[in-house]
Amino acid sequence: MDIFQWAIASLVVFGWPFLLSAQKVPTSEPNTESSARLLGRVLAWQDTFPLGAGLGPEYQVFVFAIERGRSERTTPVKVAYKFFKSEGPLPDRFFDYSRQYELQVVRDAKCDESVKSLSYAKNVDESGKPLPPTYVLRFLEGAPNDALKPDAVLACYVLRPGKYRVLTQNSGGTPPTPTTR
Amino acid sequence: MTLSDPTGLDVTLNCDTKENCAKAVQDFNNRKGAQFKVELGKGGKLQVVKGSVAKDIGGAEGKLLGAFNDTQNHATINVSGNTGQFEFGVHNSAGVNSVDLGNLSKLDSPSNAGGINSGDALAHEALDAYYSLSMGAEAADWAAAALYPGLLRPTDNQGAWDQFRTNLLGSTYSSAISNGSGTERITFRYVTPIPAIDLFGKSPQAQQDVFRNAGSRVTGVTFVPPKQ
Numbered sequence: 023m024d025i026f027q028w029a030i031a032s033l034v035v036f037g038w039p040f041l042l043s044a045q046k047v048p049t050s051e052p053n054t055e056s057s058a059r060l061l062g063r064v065l066a067w068q069d070t071f072p073l074g075a076g077l078g079p080e081y082q083v084f085v086f087a088i089e090r091g092r093s094e095r096t097t098p099v100k101v102a103y104k105f106f107k108s109e110g111p112l113p114d115r116f117f118d119y120s121r122q123y124e125l126q127v128v129r130d131a132k133c134d135e136s137v138k139s140l141s142y143a144k145n146v147d148e149s150g151k152p153l154p155p156t157y158v159l160r161f162l163e164g165a166p167n168d169a170l171k172p173d174a175v176l177a178c179y180v181l182r183p184g185k186y187r188v189l190t191q192n193s194g195g196t197p198p199t200p201t202t203r
Numbered sequence: 204m205t206l207s208d209p210t211g212l213d214v215t216l217n218c219d220t221k222e223n224c225a226k227a228v229q230d231f232n233n234r235k236g237a238q239f240k241v242e243l244g245k246g247g248k249l250q251v252v253k254g255s256v257a258k259d260i261g262g263a264e265g266k267l268l269g270a271f272n273d274t275q276n277h278a279t280i281n282v283s284g285n286t287g288q289f290e291f292g293v294h295n296s297a298g299v300n301s302v303d304l305g306n307l308s309k310l311d312s313p314s315n316a317g318g319i320n321s322g323d324a325l326a327h328e329a330l331d332a333y334y335s336l337s338m339g340a341e342a343a344d345w346a347a348a349a350l351y352p353g354l355l356r357p358t359d360n361q362g363a364w365d366q367f368r369t370n371l372l373g374s375t376y377s378s379a380i381s382n383g384s385g386t387e388r389i390t391f392r393y394v395t396p397i398p399a400i401d402l403f404g405k406s407p408q409a410q411q412d413v414f415r416n417a418g419s420r421v422t423g424v425t426f427v428p429p430k431q
Contacts (some may be wrong), residue, residue, distance in 0.1 A: 067407055070360055071414050072376060075306075075389055075421070076290035077324055078344055078353035082407065102356060106340040107293040114406040133356065144361040148372065153364060182341065 058179065060125040061189065062089040064117055065098060065169060066161040070143050073111070079104045082111050085140070085159070085176065086125065087169060098169055100135055100176040101127065109183045119162040120192035127179035138172045213273050214249045214329050218282040226304055227282045227325065233311070234322035234351075238264035241271075263350035267326055270333045278332035280325075289391035289419040291354075292328040294340055300332040306421040318387050318426030319352060319380060327351035354378035354387060363392075370396035373419070377427070388425040394418030 067084040074080030082103040087096040103112050145153040161167045218224035224247055231249070232240045238257035244250040251271055260268060270278070281301040291310070292302040307321040319327075327347050334343035344353060360376040373392035380387060395417045402410055 069402075069407075069410065071410070072289070072357055072360070072374060072391070073411075074290075074357055075354065075378065075391075076292045077319070077327055078348065078355060078378075078381065079341070081356045104341070104356075106344070108296050108340060111407065111411060114408045117407065144359070145368075146361055146363055147366055147368070148363065153368060156362065 057126065057128050060086060060088050060099070060127055060179065061122065062087045062096060062125075063119055063122055063165070064162060065119070065165045066159045066167075067117055068140060069158040069160050079106050080111070081105075083140070084112075084117070085170065086123075086179075087165075089122070096169060098137075098174070098176055100133065100140060100178040101125065101181050102130070102133055102178060103181045103183075105183055116186075117162055118191075119164040121188050122190040124187050124189050125179070125181055126185040127181050130178050130180050133178035133180075134175055135178065136173065136175045137170045140176065141170075141172070213277040213333065214271060215277065215279045216243070216247045216249060216282050217279055218247060219284060223282050223284045223304055226284075227280075227302070230304070230307060230311075230321040231325045231329075232322065233320060234264075234326050235320060236264065237322065239268055263326075266350050267330060270330055273333070276333060276336045278329060278336065280329055280332060285420070287394070287418045288415065289389075289421050291324055291421070294328075294331055294335060294344065296335075298332055298336045300328040300335075302328050309421045309424045312424060314423065314425040315387070316426060317428060318385060318424065319354075323351045327353055348381040352380045352382040352384065355381055364399075365396065368399070370398055371402070372396050373422070383429065385429050386427040388427055389421060390423040391419045391421045394420065 063086070065085045065087045067082070070083070073082060082105070084101050084103070085098050086101045087098050089096050105111060141157055141159045142155040143158045144155055147153055159170075216224050216227055218227065224243055228241060228243050228249065238260040240252040240255040241249045242252050249271070251268070256268065257264070277298065279299045281295070281299065283301065283303055285305045286301070286303045288303070289306060290303060291306050292300055294300050302325060304321075307324055309315070310319055310321045310324055327350075330347035330350055331343050334346045338346070347353065355378055357376045357378055360374055362374050363372045364370065365372060371393065373390065375388065375390040377386050377388050379385075393414075397413060397417045401413050405413065
């Protein structure tokens with residue numbers, strides 16, 4: 023059975039409109055497509071700031087390699103981890119290539135992005151004069167750094183707190199903090 | 204800031220100073236298309252000014268008034284003049300949000316005409332706190348954003364460096380307004396410039412600590428209309 027079947031197509035029917043009795047709450051979900059289950063490993067995280075300025079959630083971005091059964095071929099995708107201050111960002115131990123994860127995510131084509139765009143941050147000096155861009159993808163220790171083709175556009179998925187679990191972890195121990203290169 | 208009162212109005216302003224409470228009320232009453240006004244009641248509680256409610260009140264303003272009149276749920280908004288960080292407003296926990304008046308004031312600058320103003324941002328945070336009493340954080344944010352828009356994920360980030368490129372001074376980035384009315388281009392500066400070496404080889408959380416410890420303030424907001 024193909025583990026990449028996009029399982030739950032409809033979902034995202036939240037119960038919250040029924041929780042308020044005093045007044046009817048408007049429903050304005052910014053961009054919800056379909057939910058999916060992804061199996062694979064974190065390849066790299068995007069070293070960029072800010073994550074958000076409030077008036078909404080914050081986001082951490084990483085690249086996830088979807089694994090297809092026993093095949094060595096993987097499909098990289100962009101994952102935006104969406105969290106509120108009360109929930110906090112992903113812990114450092116999440117960024118461990120030895121861990122195989124199952125992510126319950128929601129597809130969001132509006133944040134699809136090319137590898138090239140995802141990899142570099144623009145810079146300027148104090149006068150606004152452009153400076154060379156900074157490479158901001160941080161590959162995890164042990165992750166193949168040739169898995170991303172610069173012109174490839176990565177499909178984007180949104181991950182929420184608690185919507186992931188570790189399936190397996192390779193032996194050899196886990197570094198206390200993510201080692202990147 | 205906590206907006207709540209004994210008659211059932213449910214938003215309480217928990218302010219760091221008396222002056223900031225007064226400023227928050229002034230900002231709140233500066234909502235675009237405001238159809239009622241509030242004033243500071245006893246204990247820092249907000250109450251609707253008598254006779255200020257428009258006869259034909261409806262839409263977002265009607266929902267906001269409804270939240271004030273809900274006797275069952277009480278929301279709190281912590282109001283600070285300067286949190287030391289660049290956020291406009293954040294959701295802290297069920298029923299509690301915080302706002303930074305210094306950052307919010309940048310939303311009222313001429314460069315942001317057409318964008319979210321401080322009053323609408325305060326209304327968003329008040330409703331977010333209110334809705335979060337009865338639903339999850341994400342759903343509450345959506346519900347609040349449907350009435351008073353919020354900001355979507357940061358894009359097009361541009362770091363600002365000193366002339367030697369050894370210290371990170373700040374950043375400018377874009378956040379689309381959730382109702383599609385345009386984009387906010389937001390610039391902030393670190394209170395203490397961050398030496399590049401302090402970020403090198405750091406884990407995600409360690410980097411966040413560096414950014415937070417440096418302190419930051421919004422220095423400018425520019426509204427960018429949607430492309431035609």
